[in-house]
Amino acid sequence: MKAAIITIGDELLIGQVVDTNSVFIGQQLEAIGCKVIEKIAVSDTFHQIIETFEKYQNKVDLVLITGGLGPTKDDITKKTFAHYFNDELVMNTAVLDHVTQLIANYYNRPLNEMNRLQALVPSKCEVLFNDVGTAPGMLMVKEQTVFVSLPGVPYEMKYLITEKLFPYIKKHFQLDAIVHKTVLTVGIGESMLAEKIALWEDSLQLQNIHLAYLPQFGLVRLRLSKTGDSVEEITQEIDEKIKELQQLIPAFFIGVTNTDTLFDEVVQLLKKSGLTLATAESCTGGSIAQKLTSIEGASAYFKGSAVTYATESKIAVLGVQQQTIETYSVVSEEVAKEMAVGAKKIFQTDLAIATTGNAGPLKGDADAEVGTVCIAFAYEDKVESFTYNFGKPRHKVIQAAVEKTWLLLYQYIRLQIKST
């Protein structure tokens, strides 16, 4: 089964918004063995939308369209959608009642004309009823291709895909079996790794196993994928190749992972380990805490963070010694160590990570060069510290410091779990 994703809206073309919808859609379709062959963003103009529909007509089984369903006039998707199927827009009373209810509950006011328009749908379309928002999903079939139009609001789009569209797909399509397995390697760069496994990689092609390199800070994931008839057969094939890979790079081969990032691995390990964590963040400014708390149930292992951005607050909140700052400067392993120990103490955790650095572009209070980051890691009654230079620009320095934190936690907790 093949699909194309169309996102509609000038805001996507002029970079006003980041398109995360198609990321979710891509993941979901991939997971059920539907191959996304292209993803295109077009402006809110009639002829371009029509032209794009025609481009994919009978070339793919499914065209997924998001965006352009809002109430305001720069949204013409729905009219264009109806036109493409030689259909007209009619008022759907079930949707209208639903919208009326929502507006009443949320805004405590009657429907206005704009809200009413949301209940207009092409007369021949199958409505994907949007229980969580006002704009309905619409499904129409033309010749060999199913066209589905979904609202751009992420929460509503996600709901309609998993709750309404997938049941339809599973009912109407015969899906290929697809298997993905991702191997996590740590401690070797992408090009060195590629060189080491070149022959193995060639052998994959003979078996139509697709290999993708997914490098991240400090690690490279290798994703093996194959579609076919039998999940069992493909799985067996891929598992054999993974065994070969393990023998090829034993020092770097961590194992098969079902997580997408090193961070996800760390979360898994934290849960498994029962260890608790706190952070003391200066240059990372809360990024580590923010990421940890983005995961539900984080309170089981994450207790908190002292984001001591100002130098004086490192003293007031974390108990860093004035003397240490004066002697070594605020960006130093010595200060990082006292921050980590302080955080471990005030949050009463097993582990604490501290960051202090100069993300730039200006030098700020620190003597350290822009890009310098000191990270300290407190555990048991020990504290280790490290100094890095992550260069520039600012966001890259912060990101690298956060990723380095995951790497430190990953390596430490993994050893802990092994040793118990």
Next chain:
Amino acid sequence: MKAAIITIGDELLIGQVVDTNSVFIGQQLEAIGCKVIEKIAVSDTFHQIIETFEKYQNKVDLVLITGGLGPTKDDITKKTFAHYFNDELVMNTAVLDHVTQLIANYYNRPLNEMNRLQALVPSKCEVLFNDVGTAPGMLMVKEQTVFVSLPGVPYEMKYLITEKLFPYIKKHFQLDAIVHKTVLTVGIGESMLAEKIALWEDSLQLQNIHLAYLPQFGLVRLRLSKTGDSVEEITQEIDEKIKELQQLIPAFFIGVTNTDTLFDEVVQLLKKSGLTLATAESCTGGSIAQKLTSIEGASAYFKGSAVTYATESKIAVLGVQQQTIETYSVVSEEVAKEMAVGAKKIFQTDLAIATTGNAGPLKGDADAEVGTVCIAFAYEDKVESFTYNFGKPRHKVIQAAVEKTWLLLYQYIRLQIKST
């Protein structure tokens, strides 16, 4: 001048990575008056890349291609690029020297074969020399269209666009004048606003002024755009329409803004006001601090955040009374107030914002329903508090709490500045 953006890589189609490159490119091209008509992501397959090149050949002036230039085998962009121009890849010695140097400096090792391949470029191409990375940019012209291939690494791509591509464009293209102005409105929803300004909006169309609604939490931005010959004339036209709008919605019209988000407005106001800020974050888990510190120079107004995720740490770090938690529960305005006052005290700031809530999906320590968030705002010797329910899912609750924080700060600081 028209452009299309092509991003290459399966990882974009299966949602393995979020495409932020094309966001930057879209913004940059838009800013110089180059209209991006489409943006397409295609997989790493020869025929699809060729087909996409053909789609835009002579239909746009500029095709910008990113991604698929890495050293590993799943990257075939460069070969395809050469083939499309009936050219062959040759070793570029200048690039090779540069790559050799970089590898030596970063990894302190000699070049491997993978690295060498990066210095291969089509013989007829104009090399956009990549001073900040290993993969060079390549520029080729075919008939009416300029094709530019850039590495996918954001930092390198950005460098090549601003430092190498734009000088080329300004030299070779006659650009239309383009003017955008964005009006910030607060306190009215998108559909209500659209209803109020419907006639005005119609009048824009007669003058070929494009209007885009850019709704965000708590506000709607209206972007007016027009391209033409004279910046002066267009500016005058748009300014007149904005005057009309102000008279139409005086209560909601804040003014013309050159920032993209309410957060940007808050940062501007904080700088202007000279006020200092600290936060105490529970349910937002550091998101507020992370966002504030993502901006360079934040230390001038942001002093820090106590991310007291665990209930005990609210007591230990912020001095919240055990009694208050027992009486009102951890998700309560009373606790939020004590958190805000505590943060204002330990970070010694003019303002402090505190969040405590239940982002879900589970109820955790709190009695409060999932989605409940209490926000307290401490200033001078006062503290105000508010309770909201932001529904679900988790990330939406956190996001809404953060946005509400910007709205509170925005409204307060604006009054402060006006009153002085």
